[in-house]
Amino acid sequence: MTLYMTAYIACEIYQGCNAHKCFAVVWVSADDLSLINQKLPKELILRIFSYLDVVSLCRCAQVSKAWNVLALDGSNWQRVNLFEFQTDIEGPVVANISKRCGGFLKALSLEGCKSVTDDALKVFAENCRNIEELNLDDCKSITDHTASSLSLYSKKLTILDLGSCTAISDQTLKSLSDGCPLLSQLNISWCDQISDNGIEALARGCKELKVLRCKGCVMLTDESLLHLGLHSPKLTVLNLQACVNISDDGMQHLARGCENLRLLCLSGCANLTDRTLISLSNHCHKLRTLEVSSCCQFSDSGFQALARTCSELRQMDLEECVLISDASLSHLAIGCPKLETLTLSHCELITDEGIRHIGTSACATEVLKVIELDNCPLITDASLEHLMGCHGLQRIELYDCQLITRAGIRRLQSQLPTVMVHAYFAPPTPPTSDGRQRPRYCRCCSIL
Amino acid sequence: MSHDFLAKRVVSDFSSTFRKYPRIDEFGLIYCLEPTINKSPVKVEGTKLGVETWCMKFVLPFIHRELLLQRRGKDEAILQQYSKVALLLSPECSTFWNIRKELLLRKQVSVISELKFTNIILTCHPKSPETFVHKRWILNHCCVSSTQDGCNDSNQNRFINSDHQLQTLIHSEIEGSRMAASRYPSNYNAWSHMIWTVKVLAGSSTEVLLSELSDTRHWVREHVSDHSGCHYRQFLLSQLGPENTLTEALGEEFRFVEELMVSYPGHEALWNHRRALYHLAVQRNKESSDHKSRGASDEGKPKMAKLQDTLSEYGGSTCCITPGGCQVHQQQLCVVDGTSQISLSALACLSLEKQRVHSIVRDTFSADQKIQEVCCKRYLEWLERFQT
Numbered sequence: 001m002t003l004y005m006t007a008y009i010a011c012e013i014y015q016g017c018n019a020h021k022c023f024a025v026v027w028v029s030a031d032d033l034s035l036i037n038q039k040l041p042k043e044l045i046l047r048i049f050s051y052l053d054v055v056s057l058c059r060c061a062q063v064s065k066a067w068n069v070l071a072l073d074g075s076n077w078q079r080v081n082l083f084e085f086q087t088d089i090e091g092p093v094v095a096n097i098s099k100r101c102g103g104f105l106k107a108l109s110l111e112g113c114k115s116v117t118d119d120a121l122k123v124f125a126e127n128c129r130n131i132e133e134l135n136l137d138d139c140k141s142i143t144d145h146t147a148s149s150l151s152l153y154s155k156k157l158t159i160l161d162l163g164s165c166t167a168i169s170d171q172t173l174k175s176l177s178d179g180c181p182l183l184s185q186l187n188i189s190w191c192d193q194i195s196d197n198g199i200e201a202l203a204r205g206c207k208e209l210k211v212l213r214c215k216g217c218v219m220l221t222d223e224s225l226l227h228l229g230l231h232s233p234k235l236t237v238l239n240l241q242a243c244v245n246i247s248d249d250g251m252q253h254l255a256r257g258c259e260n261l262r263l264l265c266l267s268g269c270a271n272l273t274d275r276t277l278i279s280l281s282n283h284c285h286k287l288r289t290l291e292v293s294s295c296c297q298f299s300d301s302g303f304q305a306l307a308r309t310c311s312e313l314r315q316m317d318l319e320e321c322v323l324i325s326d327a328s329l330s331h332l333a334i335g336c337p338k339l340e341t342l343t344l345s346h347c348e349l350i351t352d353e354g355i356r357h358i359g360t361s362a363c364a365t366e367v368l369k370v371i372e373l374d375n376c377p378l379i380t381d382a383s384l385e386h387l388m389g390c391h392g393l394q395r396i397e398l399y400d401c402q403l404i405t406r407a408g409i410r411r412l413q414s415q416l417p418t419v420m421v422h423a424y425f426a427p428p429t430p431p432t433s434d435g436r437q438r439p440r441y442c443r444c445c446s447i448l
Numbered sequence: 449m450s451h452d453f454l455a456k457r458v459v460s461d462f463s464s465t466f467r468k469y470p471r472i473d474e475f476g477l478i479y480c481l482e483p484t485i486n487k488s489p490v491k492v493e494g495t496k497l498g499v500e501t502w503c504m505k506f507v508l509p510f511i512h513r514e515l516l517l518q519r520r521g522k523d524e525a526i527l528q529q530y531s532k533v534a535l536l537l538s539p540e541c542s543t544f545w546n547i548r549k550e551l552l553l554r555k556q557v558s559v560i561s562e563l564k565f566t567n568i569i570l571t572c573h574p575k576s577p578e579t580f581v582h583k584r585w586i587l588n589h590c591c592v593s594s595t596q597d598g599c600n601d602s603n604q605n606r607f608i609n610s611d612h613q614l615q616t617l618i619h620s621e622i623e624g625s626r627m628a629a630s631r632y633p634s635n636y637n638a639w640s641h642m643i644w645t646v647k648v649l650a651g652s653s654t655e656v657l658l659s660e661l662s663d664t665r666h667w668v669r670e671h672v673s674d675h676s677g678c679h680y681r682q683f684l685l686s687q688l689g690p691e692n693t694l695t696e697a698l699g700e701e702f703r704f705v706e707e708l709m710v711s712y713p714g715h716e717a718l719w720n721h722r723r724a725l726y727h728l729a730v731q732r733n734k735e736s737s738d739h740k741s742r743g744a745s746d747e748g749k750p751k752m753a754k755l756q757d758t759l760s761e762y763g764g765s766t767c768c769i770t771p772g773g774c775q776v777h778q779q780q781l782c783v784v785d786g787t788s789q790i791s792l793s794a795l796a797c798l799s800l801e802k803q804r805v806h807s808i809v810r811d812t813f814s815a816d817q818k819i820q821e822v823c824c825k826r827y828l829e830w831l832e833r834f835q836t
Contacts (some may be wrong), residue, residue, distance in 0.1 A: 004640070086522065087522070112522060120677050129604055189640065264525055398486060399457055399486070399488070400486065400488055401486055402487050403486075404485055404486045405486070422453050422454070423486050424457075424483050424485075424487060424488060424489065424503075425483055425486060426452070
């Protein structure tokens with residue numbers, strides 16, 4: 001089915017190239033008598049078509065000659081996502097789409113189209129000069145040539161995804177910095193040939209850069225962070241997951257320069273210590289999301305500093321920060337009143353006392369939505385008691401907390417009926433089969 | 449809905465366990481109706497993996513549904529993980545095996561690890577026919593494509609490059625099947641997979657046949673009433689090529705079965721085994737006395753070429769008998785290491801066989817004489833019928 005659809009799109013777009021020439025002819029012969037074409041002006045039909053997806057458009061194009069022209073009009077093809085057909089997309093399809101859509105195309109997703117090559121994207125860049133969003137995630141065949149075509153023609157490019165395009169190197173980033181000054185979001189995750197030179201060029205060239213995701217770019221060092229700190233003050237989202245070679249010094253430069261950071265992911269950067277957290281607390285007060293799982297050198301003093309100034313924090317992932325103890329939790333409870341999601345998986349020193357701090361904190365009663373405590377071996381049913389006041393709680397993870405009992409979970413659920421408790425105890429199937437009926441009157445009445 | 453989280457968690461537990469303990473070699477079910485403690489149902493003890501059965505009723509429907517939904521999806525990692533767990537728990541679903549085959553063809557899974565995985569499944573489900581079918585599919589796939597030299601080798605899943613690799617592969621296959629055979633009595637699937645391996649993969653080479661003969665000896669001694677082991681040995685003997693090796697092995701086998709019959713009287717499997725041995729002796733004796741030579745010995749050929757031959761002729765299997773020089777061996781009773789070697793004609797001689805059987809009955813412990821005599825009588829009747 002997919003193959004058929006793709007072949008069909010390719011075929012339609014191929015034919016589309018001739019459609020302009022025979023436009024007049026078609027128009028004359030398109031005097032079909034169907035009511036919709038008589039009642040609705042072509043502009044409105046075109047408008048309706050503009051809401052359809054690729055598949056529906058191609059179906060409409062099969063209805064009649066008039067509809068074929070309207071459905072394949074470039075203005076309907078401003079956003080094209082070929083993810084559904086990814087495995088079948090070959091170079092000529094992209095070339096034909098680009099010819100068909102021309103300057104109308106603003107967003108194209110070729111996510112996972114492994115056989116799309118540099119040549120196809122060159123044709124594309126030449127034809128679609130107004131492209132703003134381009135997703136080439138996992139297009140394994142493309143190399144630095146694609147970026148040089150983009151830098152020549154795509155002056156309006158703002159969002160680019162090159163995740164897992166493992167063949168690209170620093171040259172790609174240099175081309176982008178030369179030709180795409182408006183670039184604000186870039187994903188180069190898992191492109192492990194990228195080094196500090198590329199990031200330096202990018203930081204110098206693309207002043208608008210707001211979002212940078214470079215997971216698993218293992219060659220990056222403190223120098224990259226230095227240049228980002230110097231040249232990219234607008235950076236709000238930065239993902240450095242598994243960039244194992246960065247250290248505290250680099251993070252200090254980064255924090256000093258990028259005070260607008262909202263989301264920062266440092267998971268798996270095991271070299272970092274509390275100094276990083278202190279730098280962040282000194283400069284990045286707008287931080288909302290911090291993911292530091294497996295940063296096993298972070299300790300209570302770092303989180304104490306962080307909690308003192310970063311009061312905007314909403315999401316924190318502290319999985320496997322094995323050094324943190326109840327003290328960290330008490331600091332976070334005091335300093336971060338907006339905390340919604342807290343992940344403490346594998347933090348083996350956490351006890352009921354720490355959870356008590358969270359449960360009695362400012363964030364607890366309304367804001368806290370998700371708390372993950374799996375593999376915290378010291379947690380007991382008392383923790384669940386402490387969390388009973390969290391009325392906003394939606395989900396709590398308790399896998400492998402061996403001191404938690406079935407009765408404890410049941411008590412929590414009776415107190416907070418909407419919360420989803422994830423534990424190895426199978427959840428009860430019907431909630432009312434308890435035999436114990438809820439009292440008809442409310443609790444305050446019973447006191448009276 | 450909420451069960452799905454649990455099921456998902458258990459599946460991810462499986463995956464992380466496999467990642468953490470790559471040397472897992474056994475899988476089993478731990479029977480328990482309800483969890484007593486908030487702890488993962490996936491357990492590891494040394495290299496043994498176990499799962500508590502209470503989670504099955506959540507996990508199986510979940511995986512089944514997800515796999516069917518995602519089968520055509522693009523997320524191969526998910527397919528890989530889910531199909532693995534699904535097959536561990538219920539290996540009789542061909543759809544899941546087909547998913548594995550597709551992953552293998554797309555090179556998401558390596559041949560070696562997949563064969564290892566099938567062996568793990570066999571530790572829990574030793575009789576699973578689908579598992580053996582999958583094994584043969586893999587071996588056919590990788591061996592056929594890797595032995596077709598010259599043509600389109602760049603495309604094919606070229607995988608066996610050396611004789612050494614083939615040897616390890618044969619060894620692991622036979623080991624896995626033998627383990628399955630000892631876990632389930634009369635495990636036809638396991639034994640026929642062993643036969644297939646010896647015949648197709650090893651090309652019935654003399655070394656493999658002889659080493660197998662000595663390796664299964666212990667198994668037969670431990671399972672005297674399981675005829676499938678005996679049948680396997682009959683197959684091995686019937687495949688033995690050069691006459692002197694066959695005679696030696698056959699004579700040894702006669703002695704072996706005699707010893708077992710005396711120690712374990714009245715086991716029908718042993719007596720049936722003897723029938724087959726005698727039948728083989730008579731047949732080979734006739735063939736060698738006919739002095740028909742067919743073709744040259746296979747000895748000189750390398751194993752890979754031999755494997756290819758066998759693959760091409762598999763189906764209408766033939767075995768080559770090499771006469772020549774055996775006449776001398778037949779006449780004399782040479783002494784090797786103090787044990788007298790019997791000639792093929794002596795083994796096939798009716799009156800000698802009768803004598804030997806009677807001596808078995810004589811040697812049996814007196815309390816068991818009666819049952820042994822019944823078996824013996826039946827055997828003698830069969831001998832008479834066979835002769836005519």
